[in-house]
Structure formats: C-alpha cells, structure tokens
Amino acid sequence: MQVIIATGNPGKVKEIGLAIAPLGWEALNLKDFEVEMPEETETTYEGNALLKSRAICNATGIAALADDSGLEVEGLGNVPGVYSARYGNLNSDQERYEHLLANLGNNQNRRAKFVSVVVVSHPDGKDEFYRGEVEGFITREPRGSGGFGYDPIFFVPEFGCTMAELTPEEKQSISHRGRALKALIEAHS
Amino acid sequence: MQVIIATGNPGKVKEIGLAIAPLGWEALNLKDFEVEMPEETETTYEGNALLKSRAICNATGIAALADDSGLEVEGLGNVPGVYSARYGNLNSDQERYEHLLANLGNNQNRRAKFVSVVVVSHPDGKDEFYRGEVEGFITREPRGSGGFGYDPIFFVPEFGCTMAELTPEEKQSISHRGRALKALIEAHS
Numbered sequence: 001m002q003v004i005i006a007t008g009n010p011g012k013v014k015e016i017g018l019a020i021a022p023l024g025w026e027a028l029n030l031k032d033f034e035v036e037m038p039e040e041t042e043t044t045y046e047g048n049a050l051l052k053s054r055a056i057c058n059a060t061g062i063a064a065l066a067d068d069s070g071l072e073v074e075g076l077g078n079v080p081g082v083y084s085a086r087y088g089n090l091n092s093d094q095e096r097y098e099h100l101l102a103n104l105g106n107n108q109n110r111r112a113k114f115v116s117v118v119v120v121s122h123p124d125g126k127d128e129f130y131r132g133e134v135e136g137f138i139t140r141e142p143r144g145s146g147g148f149g150y151d152p153i154f155f156v157p158e159f160g161c162t163m164a165e166l167t168p169e170e171k172q173s174i175s176h177r178g179r180a181l182k183a184l185i186e187a188h189s
Numbered sequence: 190m191q192v193i194i195a196t197g198n199p200g201k202v203k204e205i206g207l208a209i210a211p212l213g214w215e216a217l218n219l220k221d222f223e224v225e226m227p228e229e230t231e232t233t234y235e236g237n238a239l240l241k242s243r244a245i246c247n248a249t250g251i252a253a254l255a256d257d258s259g260l261e262v263e264g265l266g267n268v269p270g271v272y273s274a275r276y277g278n279l280n281s282d283q284e285r286y287e288h289l290l291a292n293l294g295n296n297q298n299r300r301a302k303f304v305s306v307v308v309v310s311h312p313d314g315k316d317e318f319y320r321g322e323v324e325g326f327i328t329r330e331p332r333g334s335g336g337f338g339y340d341p342i343f344f345v346p347e348f349g350c351t352m353a354e355l356t357p358e359e360k361q362s363i364s365h366r367g368r369a370l371k372a373l374i375e376a377h378s
Contacts, residue, residue, distance in 0.1 A: 108348070110349050155326075155344060158299065160328040160344065161328060161330065165329075
C-alpha cells in the first residue's frame with residue numbers, strides 16, 4: 001500500500017518514516033504532490049489530524065497519514081494543547097518554548113503531557129484513529145539538540161533527560177507520536 | 190539555647206546553619222569539641238541520627254542536632270537508603286553517584302526519594318524527631334555544582350532541574366533536610 005505522509009514538518013516526516021517502516025507501506029512525500037494542506041481550524045487533535053489526512057487523500061486518491069499533536073502543561077491550564085504549533089503567534093520552536101518557560105515562571109506545577117493523534121484516511125472513505133500520550137515535566141532550561149518543537153524543555157522521567165536528549169530510537173519507544181504509531185502498527189499486524 | 194551541629198559533613202553544616210537561623214539558637218561547630226562521632230550502626234535514619242545527637246549531647250552536656258539521610262531509588266529496591274553515604278564502599282560523592290547510575294542502567298523506573306531525619310537531643314534526656322522527604326527522578330547524567338551527595342543526579346519536578354542546580358534558598362525550600370528542619374522550626378515557634 002502507498003501512503004502519503006501528510007505533514008510539512010520535516011521532523012515529523014523523519015519520525016513517522018522511522019516508526020512505520022515495519023508496516024512495509026511505501027511512504028510518499030507530500031512535496032511530490034501539488035496539493036494544499038488545509039488550515040487547522042478544529043479544536044481537537046482528532047479533528048485537525050482528520051482534516052489533513054482526509055483532504056490529502058481526497059485530493060490525490062491515495063491513502064494519507066496525518067498527525068496532530070500538542071503539549072499540555074498543567075500549571076498553565078493545559079495550554080498550549082492543540083495550539084502548540086502556533087503558541088504566542090511565534091515563528092520558531094525556540095521562541096515558542098521560551099515563551100512557554102516565561103509564562104510558567106516559577107510555577108511549581110510543571111507536570112505536562114505530550115499528546116499525538118495519528119489518522120490514516122483511505123480512498124474508500126475509511127479513517128483510522130490512534131492516540132498516544134507521554135507524561136513528563138517542564139524543565140527550567142532547554143537541554144539537547146534532537147527532536148523538534150518543545151522536546152528540549154520536556155523531561156522524560158523514564159529516561160532521566162529531555163526528549164531532545166534521546167536518540168531517535170529512544171524517542172520513538174516512549175514518545176506520544178511513537179506510541180500512536182505503535183498502535184497503528186499493532187492494528188495492522 | 191546553644192546547640193552543637195553534630196555532623197562532620199561541611200555541606201550539611203552549611204545547610205543546617207542556613208535553615209535554623211530563624212530559631213535564634215547559637216549553633217556550635219562540632220570541630221570545637223574533643224568528642225568522637227559514633228559509628229552509624231543502626232538500620233534506620235531515626236536510629237542513626239539519634240546515635241549521633243545523643244552521643245554528642247551526653248559527651249558535652251550541650252544540646253546536639255544530628256541528621257541522617259539517604260536516597261531511595263525505586264528501580265533498585267529503594268537502595269542505597271540508610272547506606273547512601275557508604276554506597277559501594279566508595280570514597281567520593283562522584284564515585285557513589287556514578288556507581289548508582291551504572292547500577293540503574295536503562296531501568297525506566299527512575300523514581301526516587303530523598304529522606305532526612307533530624308534529631309535534637311537535650312541534656313535533660315529529651316529527644317525530638319523530625320522527618321522530611323522529597324520525591325524526584327534519577328537523571329541519566331549529573332547536572333549542576335551546588336549541594337552535595339547525590340544532588341547532581343536527582344531531578345526535582347517542582348523546579349525542573351537537578352537538586353544541584355538549585356540555589357541554596359531553593360534547595361532549602363524543597364529538600365528533605367529543609368523540610369525536616371522546617372518541621373523543627375514550626376515546633377519551636
């Protein structure tokens with residue numbers, strides 16, 4: 001089966017490619033198609049991921065896999081959540097996580113959760129949904145250069161370091177997106 | 190009231206001095222007395238702290254304050270606990286925490302707890318006991334240069350960094366020893 005990885009984020013393309021290799025699907029690059037990604041206008045991860053996977057599938061007639069994910073910080077009332085990629089209307093990962101650190105300040109409730117929802121939309125109209133989560137704590141300074149997004153400020157208790165300090169294989173084994181994709185793989189095994 | 194700080198650990202002398210300042214007690218240095226500290230032969234924090242405070246009080250006729258503390262790592266069956274200061278028969282803080290990191294390896298249960306018991310022994314035979322605890326996670330690498338003992342590998346979720354990255358005031362506000370000493374101060378206010 002062919003599947004278009006419906007994301008413009010190179011970090012996600014890499015992670016998803018690594019994770020779905022066991023499926024034996026032929027992963028196609030969105031850039032090779034002249035299609036537009038829809039705006040993420042929904043208020044849930046499921047809604048936004050489905051918007052993307054369904055739009056790309058309908059436009060191309062090929063199955064499409066999309067992800068929507070976010071970081072929910074307890075001490076900030078579970079913000080930024082589905083708005084993680086647009087937090088503070090800022091343009092870079094670093095500006096966004098610095099904005100988050102500034103907003104959290106010395107708040108001692110630094111408990112946080114990464115959430116990922118992966119949707120696979122098929123040309124026959126079927127949509128598959130998978131959710132993955134990982135719990136951790138917001139650090140006071142960024143650490144590590146791996147991953148992307150808020151990874152440098154997310155401490156993973158199971159590894160004793162930030163998500164950005166993990167190897168790609170370690171990150172896949174524990175991350176929200178890795179877990180959602182693992183559920184996808186298990187559903188197809 | 191005069192009280193001898195019954196510890197040979199300069200890190201503890203400093204922390205205890207800072208914490209008990211509000212009591213207005215005159216803190217005396219153990220080094221100014223020709224007395225021997227007893228061996229820590231008990232199997233509980235309470236037992237070892239009492240051994241020390243009672244021995245120094247009896248030998249000098251002056252009240253004595255002693256602390257016994259340890260680090261309990263869940264993934265290691267709550268080891269090293271009361272044996273933290275002698276873990277692996279190693280001679281330095283760094284050798285001990287490296288020994289612990291090696292023993293824990295990739296174990297994903299890195300949950301840990303610092304425990305401190307503070308005892309004040311009085312010439313009239315009265316002994317006061319105070320216990321403080323703080324929960325955290327063992328990091329995969331040491332970070333920070335403050336504190337002592339296992340502080341560089343103990344991640345404090347409330348601050349998003351290791352105990353060794355905290356300022357002395359921050360450490361006092363959250364640490365096991367700080368909490369035990371806070372209980373002592375509250376009992377005397």
